[in-house]
Amino acid sequence: MKKSIGIILSVTLLSINYHALAQSYAESALLFGRTQPAGSARILGLGGTQIALGGDYSSALSNPAGLGMYNRSEFTFTPALTFYNTQATLNGSSNEESLSKFNIPGFSLVLNMKRDTDGDFKGGSFGISYSRINDFNNSTIYSGHNTTSSIVDYFMEQANGDNTSQFDQDQYQYNTPTGLAYYNYLIGPSTLLDPPGSETEYFTDAPIESDQHEEITTKGRSYQWNFSYGANYKDLIFFGGGLGITTLHYETQKVYSEAYSSDVINNMQLSEDLNVRGNGVNVTLGAIARPLNFLQVGLSFTSPTYYQLTETYNASMSSSWKNYDYWDGSQNVRLNNESASTDEITSDYSLTTPLKLSAGIALISKYGFISADIERTNPAKSRYSSNVTDVSFSSDNDEIKSLYKAVFNYRIGAELRYNIFRLRGGYNIQSNTFQNSNYSNKIESISGGVGVKLKKFFADFALINRKASNYYSPYTLADGSEPVVSITNKTTTSMITFGFTF
Template sequence: MKSNKHINPLFNAISPRFLTVGLLAIILLAPTLLSAQYYQDAIRFSNTTPLGSARIQALGGSSVALGADPSSIVTNPAGLGLYNRSEFTITPAFNYTLSRTDLNGTRTTDELPKWSLDQISGVLSQSREGIGGWLGGAWGISVQKINDFNSSYTYNGTNNTSSIIDYFVESAWGAPTTQFPAPSDAFDLTSLAYYNYLIGPWTVVDSTYANDEYFSDVTFLGSSFLRPTLQQHETVTTKGSQYQINFGYGGNFADVLYLGFNVGLTTLQYKSIKTYREDSFDYSQTDEPDHHPLNDFDLTEELAINGAGANLTVGIIVRPIPIFRIGASITTPTAYALNDSYGTTMGANWNNFLYGDIIDGDTLLNKTYMESPYIESNYNLKTPMKYALGTAVFFGKLGFVTLDAELLDYSNTWLKSDNASLDAALESDNNYIWDNYDKRVNLRAGAELRLSPVRLRAGYAINGTPNDHSSSLKFYNQTFSAGVGVLFDQFYADFAAVYKYQKSQYSPYLLPDRSEPIVDIAQNTIRTVLTLGFRF
């Protein structure tokens, strides 16, 4: 029996690079798609959230209209104009993430503790006394984390509907075996599957078949297609962060109008390691219960991306009356120059299986293994423009409430390379972004109660995550925060605790009949932050 030929347009729509299909988790949380994906990296690196001082994190990240905080340098540099004293601050943080996965009822838990430095800053105030006119301003410089990629989760489960081998068959289908480079040059997973004998051309079964159609001994015997029950396991670990070095100025006109700008120089380090395994193949429920060609196989992917970029932020705050402020800022697209390095390995543990080759004779399979050369590429990324609007209402010396909204249009994310062949592939990614991503709004709110010298704070944020409209996989992200601070003449200390809850789904591969496994992922992160400020 010969299989029907499947055509999956997704395989032709996206540039090849990775193993897995998952939805960006916190973001982006989980890397994705077995046939992809520069576009997913582009979305991941565009979805930034400045972490900032403990005060602002306790307020849910709402800072556009507040000012007089080192976080203003990034979110709205006009806030520098509200400083009347110089200061130096440092903000260390500790993250604890608990990840829970569920694959077909099998639950797995992972823990990840991590120390980090969220911000270090210095502000030089040049304010001057006066009633009207120009009242000076302040210069600010800071290094601030704007994205954290540290994450790890594992899933395990039983699958009786598909195997990643099905994806390899689909991916190879339609092109002759000459599509596979020499073993020393094979860098994609489908080629590695071919050289590990996980897939082969139908000519192995019958020489009258064309050699552009494929099968697997794991799911085929004689004239029968088989669907074994098997165990699937994967660990996905990501590391790294994005930081921004900031040089900003904010000025004060009559304590009513504040204007500012900031030049941001960004750095990016990202690493993803994925280890995938299938084992415990059980044919007892098939027509060939004694068939047992393969014990297990595994593959590993490593991707490292490094780069730097630049952007400009301009902002305004208006205080028409002492108790009310409204602020707005615009951040230009960040222009990145990126370098990535990608490599993979694959090995199979066969059960002394006799692989029939009608041309070269029979091949007895025990252990097979291949690793790809590392492939490097250089390209440019332009992230979307950011628009932010915020308000703050003050209740005398009792405190305030504040609310921010931030708009990004992810469809304006753009990739380009000076390498002609890579640029052609990136154009497909650009089209995919344009067709499947759109505008998203992030909302952040916070409140502060002042009980001199103590400040009590609380906040909430919900992020309009950049979901891929072409995928059924979904993602959700919200944070709750609280904090306390003490303020003295020349020193202050702020503490914040931030609870982030993220839900996402992930698939290690996609198939035309949608029989791929879907992993439910829930991540709970508790973030504790301390800011120490020294005023002079």
């Protein structure tokens, strides 16, 4: 039995190749596992640098040892407003889409439990934090004229090799876009031709040349609850650990169409809806050392995140024909407005995303500090699995290994202090994860912020500009003639953290 799970179907693809990087299990593994720096406005204003710093609730997520630097308890709350802009280009034609969302990137409670004795162990702090670690909101539209291929070519390639019984109910192609194409008469067995061909080869009456258009809307986010503790030894060594519980919600709606200049057919349209929800768990361990008064170094380890995911998928297709007589083998069928829909498919499976190793350094003075982090992770280690008999993800896991590579991500930030005021800036780069250097999905962020710190209250503001590039195709073909859409995503997030100490 083969998998009939929505991510495979959602963009009518069974795989990624190097020429058209469309969403499949491999890309979803990267999407769900490639988390963004998260935490307070102070930390994100610093470019996300936090491994060697402490005294901020963000440590509960990144390096729990930083909680050991607290000397009093604290509550924080962070609202934010994000602006999204996407530019998509196909065959020289560009489209731009924008939207905005209000969100709550996080809140926290840190309870300080310092010891009153003069011993070496100074006590520590327990932190509970809720942080947004991924943001899936986006809107993309592209259009272009294509003279070399059609999505119908993809349907024929997928159907070739099997007779029409594959489209019967409960068979492999019944609940796929290829099956919808068959029931819309976009493809048919070559036995209907004159002279008749093979029953395992397919033809189409639709032309190759078309105006292609697609609208893609994605929604959702990942949040992580962290329950962490950090301890203080002689104000020189800080160490800690924590449990992370992650929630994931991802939705995508896609409407793809082709319009033809033909005496036979006007257009076709494919609509798809995919919803993925689930929970995951991980652990984080870390340490910070202060060998000199002006120097702090930190190390952090975050285990793989183990997700249990449930997804639902459905699709529909319509086609507008010009009163066309189609021979089905026994009679002529007059085609005008045809349509077909899949059942709603629900699937359960597991995803393990890769571990992270991070190191950081901070140079500190009474006027502020400079801090830098380096993080190593390997997206090629992501793995899918299922407890369902005869459902195998071996080919998808092999694809993940062949597509991605280990990467180092870098962050640097600085803070200037004057009395109660703070001024911050930072830079963050998440490196290209593709083995093929012809494509890049690098993400760069530039950030800045200001803050004010009083005895029992503080407020920090940050502005983060993030830019990412990627490539997308609505379908793939064996000869590599599918369309490739170049996509640039830009987001600007303004956020403010309010904190109260007690």
